[in-house]
Amino acid sequence: RQLNLNTTLDIHAIEIHTNNKTLTLINCYISPAQPDNILAEIDQLLDNITTPIILHGDFNAHHPLWEHSNHTDRRGRILHNIIHNHQLTCLNTGEATFPARQITHRDTTPDTTFATPTLATNTQWTVLPDTYFSDHKPIHIKLQSSYTQHYTTPRWDLSRANWEAYTTDMETHSKDTDIQTFTDIIISTATQHIPTTKPRAQHHKAVPWWTNECEYATL
Numbered sequence: 001r002q003l004n005l006n007t008t009l010d011i012h013a014i015e016i017h018t019n020n021k022t023l024t025l026i027n028c029y030i031s032p033a034q035p036d037n038i039l040a041e042i043d044q045l046l047d048n049i050t051t052p053i054i055l056h057g058d059f060n061a062h063h064p065l066w067e068h069s070n071h072t073d074r075r076g077r078i079l080h081n082i083i084h085n086h087q088l089t090c091l092n093t094g095e096a097t098f099p100a101r102q103i104t105h106r107d108t109t110p111d112t113t114f115a116t117p118t119l120a121t122n123t124q125w126t127v128l129p130d131t132y133f134s135d136h137k138p139i140h141i142k143l144q145s146s147y148t149q150h151y152t153t154p155r156w157d158l159s160r161a162n163w164e165a166y167t168t169d170m171e172t173h174s175k176d177t178d179i180q181t182f183t184d185i186i187i188s189t190a191t192q193h194i195p196t197t198k199p200r201a202q203h204h205k206a207v208p209w210w211t212n213e214c215e216y217a218t219l
Helices: 036-045 074-085 164-172 179-193 212-218
Strands: 008-020 023-031 051-060 111-115 123-127 139-141 146-153 201-205
Touching: 008 036, 036 051, 036 074, 051 139, 111 139, 164 179
Parallel strands: 023 051
Antiparallel strands: 008 023, 051 111, 123 139, 146 201
8 A cells, every 4th residue: 555645755655464464665765965854754754654664765875884884974874863763673784785986986885774673583685786777786675474384294183093994904914024014004004094184384483593494404
């Protein structure tokens, strides 16, 4: 759902509804020619949003929080104070998003992304290498589900077993066999006469330290 914002900024905002959850995605552009104090409008907009937020944009602001540099400017300090006041987390990794146009210049990061902490722990932020004919590198933001889905292990449903047929089949086999063969007979006979439960989806709340290696270890 697109939000109609009362602002003079070049800004777009949408509400996203999924899995009984709602988040607000805000995208903004502030040109270098605009006065730095125009950022106060972002501060006011954030005051009126109650859902989790992803705030992204080309703010043309510089600060060590999102840039591998000690360089900071007035706009960067204002933006830093705004996200600090609203307790937002910076998703930038420090990688430059604006390649230098001349060899004497340096790469910079005017494009920044901030998120509510509950979203930040489930978000991957990546700068793509190809500019696709733009002067900025595109940013890929992947928001993972806050739940990891697992399935229960099928089990023998003993309440629905055909014990009479199971017993009859078992009596046809010789008991004078090695333990492995006898175990295989029990399992194969049970498969024929004892149904199993169906796997059921289980949802576990994700945690920041859950990795692909953890997922693999549960299989």
